[in-house]
Amino acid sequence: MLRKVTLLAAALVLIGGPALASSKVKEPQDIAFSFEGPFGTFDQAQLQRGYKIYREVCSACHSMNLLAFRNLGDRGGPFYDPAYSPAHGKTSNDNPVVKALAAEAQVADIDPETGDAIKRPGTPADRFPAPFANDAAARASNGGALPPDLSLMAKAREGGPEYIASLLQGYLTPPAGLIVPAGQHYNASFPGGVSAGWDEKKQGHPPEGGLIAMAPPLADDKVSFDDGTKSTVRQQAQDVAAFLMWAAEPKLEERKQMGLSVMIFLILFSGLLYASYRRVWRHESH
């Protein structure tokens, strides 16, 4: 009953009365990602760097439940190798890089002999293992905040990958007068608002950004890149944002590629139909 009343109240507030205005944030950076535009494709080296950042940093707290190791070797993915594609009678499950990456992980399973819960090395068919057994465990380890699943993050926030890259670089020095509560961090790109540490009546217009439970995850040289790219926070933020975009939209390349053929066909077909229309109607005024 209480839930019903709350829902109705929420509906009423949203319909009738003024809702809470969302707080202002720092304008997200405009990043020229390789996957933008009608012909954009993922930069495989960037996806590989992004995956490494995810594995070494993000995955300590964030799950990616929709991703399986095999996806890493799918077309357009970070470790795609044409030699392990259906064209060669193989799949990403056969890709040795993918197999090795999967084997690094320990995944939960049931021993078929004893029925005991066990851990075993991962296979390409396994999903990325989640860092916590359940949401309660995740909250308990993160000061009550639940680190969201990252599988769709690049599509689940306004601004997408540019928002993610901005957020990861948004840990600026808190503005004077802002009280940052313990376990919270000031982030100029986070839309949560700063009401917990700012009295609007006394202090006036609040600063942009919000208070976020996630501590600054990146630092210069925190992740070493195998391809020699200089590991700055900016580079890391952009690479992991690109990786998350791939994770959220793995069929992006396939989609744009098919789009090109469809557009060429439709434009030619429309031209033909227009010519037919003119020909059919050539003796009829209208």
Added chain:
Amino acid sequence: MSGHSTYEPKTGFTRWLDARLPILRLGHDSFVDYPTPRNLNYWWTFGGILSLCLAVQIVTGIVLAMHYTPSAAAAFTSVEHIMRDVNYGWLLRYMHANGASMFFIAVYIHMLRGVYYGSYKAPREVLWILGCVIYLLMMATAFMGYVLPWGQMSFHGAVVITSLFSAFPVVGEAITTLLWGAFAVDEPTLKRFFSLHYLLPFMIAGVVILHVWALHVVGQNNPTGVDPKSKADTLPFTPYATVKDAFGMSVFLILFATLVFYMPDALGHADNYVPANPLVTPAHIVPEWYFLPFYAILRALPDKLMGVLAMFGAIACIFALPWLDTSKVKSMRYRPQARAYFLIFLVVCIILGFCGAKLPSDQVIPGLVTVPVFGDDLNSFVWLSRLATAYYFAYFLVVMPLLGLTEKPLPVPETISSPVLGDADKKD
């Protein structure tokens, strides 16, 4: 218009079939020999485009339903399974989701074309009302379809819209409980919405058949609003209308493909990629764009019941249009004053759409604080939607009845072919 049938079966089999089930004759009379006014412009291609939209939605929807799981626990992940693991699943889902928007773009153009050229006037009232029924069914289908991915906007949109019915006195609570199948939006709601979402398109298809039947009885209206009087006024449907419709469809598909392949999420909400969580309400719940004008009307009124009644009233006005308009002249081509009011109406609908997407308290002109009236600052979207809502209703309830009695229309041609063949009218 359905005059004498000219169908002549040519082979032994078609003669045999024609004597038993004259289905080929029906097809021939309806889509080949059917006389269409010769002056139909591109606004008339949207009827064909709409049947294409319905076909696309049904075909993609049937395949999607093979892979979708209607349960609160699995719906969201099953949609992602379609996006990631089903062959061309991403294509099917993006076509289906954007197809709904394209369907509404086409239906709004089709309806506005009907308003502009007076296609609802006698003898086409039933044709118009059947169209309104299709539109109503489309809205119900689209709303329930949007709930199925069980994302944050799906869930909370469903909460807001279904809760509207609770505004009705006495029966309201019972209606919401029936819609929910529970005491809140939950598992049973999702299951019944899925079932109905699969059912309604076939009901739409049924009403479309009635709509086309009624059309073929009374014949198509045309830009002059003058009914065909002789053979010179019409051309056979095939090839003349078919080829023009096909060209229109193909151009429409280019726009459709642009959305599907290059900006598939442009009309969606980021929040719907977050799984539904009843305990976390999104900061800003907005319906899909095609409902925004009605959402603005709903929120324009301070009282919930009044808002709901206004919203349903706005749709009821469209149904009653054939009896609200008193003008003897059908086409606004010959009604300059009506045309001006119509253009304002068009702008007002777009304004209402913008208002529906904004928070009611947001300022229309940023930074300007004016006087509060009835508790809301005049420079707010709620006041803009109130003004626009007032015009919306005034257009149907005041302008339409009075203008027909007071205006002086321009001279209307005797026949379709007189302005066409004489090349006298090149205005539109």
